[in-house]
Amino acid sequence: MIKTEKVLHLKSSRGRKVRVVREHYLREHVPCYSSLCQAQCANEGKVLSGEVTHYVMPDAGVARDFMEILEFREIQGIVFTQTACQAVQHSRGRRQYNRLRSLLKDPRHHCILFANEFQEYSYCPREKGEPQDKWQTRCVYHAAVWYHDHLAGLKPVVMITEDQTAVAEYSSLNCGVYVLCTQEYLQTFWPELQAALELYCSIAQSLQEKGSEGTEREYTEHLPAEILEAGIKSGRYIQGTLNVNKHRAQHEAFVRFEGSSNKSSELNSDVLVCGGKNRNRAVHGDMVAVELLPKGEWRGRTTALTEGQGEEKGDETQSQPMATGRVVGILQRNWRDYVVTFPPKEETQSQSRNSQRILATPWDQRIPKIRISTQQADKLQDHRVIVRLDSWDSTSLYPNGHSVRVLGRAGELETEVQTILIENCIHVPPFSEAQLGEMPVSSPESPWSVDPAEVITRRDLRQTHLVFSVDPRGCEDVDDTLSIRSLPPGPRGERLELGVHIADVTHFVKEGSLTDLEARARATTYYLADRRYDMLPAVLSADLCSLLGGVDRYAMSVMWDLDAQTLAVNKVWYGRTLIQSSYQLYYELAQALLNGEEAEVPELGTIMDAKLAQLTQALETLTHVARQLRAQRDKGGALELEGVEVRAQLDEDRNITALVPRQPLEVHETVAECMIYANHWVARKIQESFPQQALLRHHPPPRQEFFNQLQDSARARGFTIDTRSNKALADSLDRAVAPGPSACPVRDQCYHYGLALDRYTHFTSPIRRYADMIVHRLLTAAIAMEKGAGPAKALASNKELEEVAQQINNKNRAAQHAQKVSTELFQCLYFRDKDPETDERCVADAVIYTIRANGMLVFIPQYGLKGAVYLKNREGQVVSERQDGGCDWQTGSLQRYLDHITTTTAVGTSTFNLFQHITVRISVQPSRCHSDTIRLEVVSNRPHQAPETQVQTTQPQGARGRSQLVQEVVRQAEASQQAEEKRGRASKLSTEEREFRQSKCPNLYSLLEEVRDIELHKTSDSGSGYCGGGRLKSEDVQEAK
């Protein structure tokens, strides 16, 4: 080993130049991480494949400025030098450096790190007076030469640089080592990868523009990091995340502080930041440091927004002054990809150069306009485009960014769906060939079959157990099956065996495999209104891991040996099994069997009495057991509502018939109860085995408050809401619809809404939730430990588990949000072309479910649509009821009560009660840059009298209305798509995307959950402000008629 000195010139965060001398050790052996290595390097972990035409080595400048291009998975064989990595670290900060590091770690990216500066023969010391960038480029070139020689010239090495003099100087020095500028490299080696070249041009343009900016200061400079740090410690500054109020995005933001270490003890709320100057270039989501303004300058937050109140109108009422501050520095940028809309032609200002600087408007209203330099402004007007932010200097009124990818024309279905995905950070590209290569083969020609070697390691239940599944009709991904049977009596009497058998996903998906990494990144299957994006490749989710009827499947089972009378648990068995489900039932069929109704079981074909009796008997026993289990939990206190799932059904044409279950079936709860039981017992098992590492579910406390409030409201109206179960909840809401003041006595009961179970986890849906896969692995390890084997390999550490849990939570939130927004998108697309004044489909019955300061939230069962109805407009007029129930706008006032709201005008007083049915008109408020929004206005204070033209079918009306809505929108989109194709444009809809499959739809519970979300929003985000269910937009300026 050789010791030398390395001189670094670093810039301190205050901008001073610092000279640092470090001892530097050189070694002869530094791993090359290439599979072509000729020198027995100690290459552990990821190595570069030899199956590429060349290796590419970016110099420091390319790594620093064009890393996004190197992130394309198509570009393989990338060697990052230590020199380039350090340049990224020093000039682009920790965030960018971490991004590079995760790129290097990710096996899906074919890139490695070569520690060139530790290699004795590739290291070159900096010469006196040599500029840093020149030296770095020289280092990388030397590394490229060494690398090429080290592999005995088996693979050409291409160094890429933006330094034209380097290209001239080095390109002909060594045979087999090429030096190209990035653009030429992309054109030569990746001509198919048009997106990379476009991105290159976009970034290059942005860099060029950046050099030619003005010097006039628009904002105060941010303070350097060490001053911020000291200030936060001393309590002078407050650290927190910036949250922009989307209804007043330009003016109002709040800093929610982190942790309890704030010295300013008088602060017990968020800090208000008013206006752009005080926000000082912080973007929604950034971690910032704020300084409080003198108390005399404190302001109140906006409390009530009235219908039609635009951003700029200033007659809003303000609450009591609160802590108000200004941003003095940014601790961490949390920028993501943003979807923007390019302005129409007349708004783009032409520049002197051949490019244009345009101000694009982000889809997310909380994000400021972004300045982009582009030569495509004309072509892209009214298109939605993904952009990334580059910088926001104090001399620039707006942040600078560059475009990444064009999504399509605004307003088109595919563009809008892609927008929703990007805005929620959901990345669901088709599974790669490498990922699919890990999958077992199953095709009609060579069907998959069980492996005899695997079979002997499993408990075979095929002959001994009657296994069946109960799911929504048409379900493709069957994660769970059940069995129940009598056991020979034991010393304490009759015994039963209950079995829950879950798809053994982790048998097929090995930890750390490419498929596993992809599933972890997705964390869940995403259900949008018209499509779904699976967490796992279809061969698993719809085939080998789906516990279909009549085929052998691997399962992970939990089986309880129970006392038949008391259901006391004698013994629990956990393990891997082999099953064959005999019946794939759907809920209605199972319920019909239980009710003793005529029912045709497809598997039985012509009725075979004995078998049918056996199945019915099993279902009855199961129902009995589930009732008892539930009763036990009820005694313990509370209920897990989320365990009850209602999924959408498909009709014969594979259309979604999404429905709010008006009459939930008991069998739903029976199945759910068994799943809850399994989840609970698996949680016990893994917690016993790994007290430190079990992934357990945690329930947030506010739920209880929410239900209490709902119950209070109901009680005030004279009836009870039973929230113990989905069915009970639905039943009581049904009753609530037509209440008699004394019909339902007020029950004085106090429920607890957490779990009556002390431990809980996710085990029963491994096909569509990554959390369940983790739990399956933990359970497998627990079983192995019990058998005497130490854990085969180290389990994930707590920190890793915590990170994964955080990721799963984030993705789940994103999935829920995307589902909600996509539903709203379809609603808008459906109503967009209908004239609300004449089209009877735009008038519907609505139920008031929440009372607000200046209106109410209503639910329209026919379309499964929720929204705000305003009773007061910007002119101060209120909705007033005529003799016939019809409504007008009149000058008057508004009074809100717990369970009703009244308006008073010269004509008289109108009352709107909680849970009352009213008639509303539905229209669409279009928006060019953001999402369109649904607007609701009261037509009449009475239930809607639907025209008698609708044909009654067995399906509930709501289901029909909503499925028609989605179908019609898709039909329209496909028609216009076909028209486009005729004009020679390529199809953007992949087969996968076009195909409809099972979709998860919001049930009654999720409707109520949303009310809770709004409640939380209200208290934590904008005080007592009215948020209109998150629909009130700055564009709602058009006054109501």
Ligand SMILES: [Zn+2]
């Ligand atoms: Zn080597």
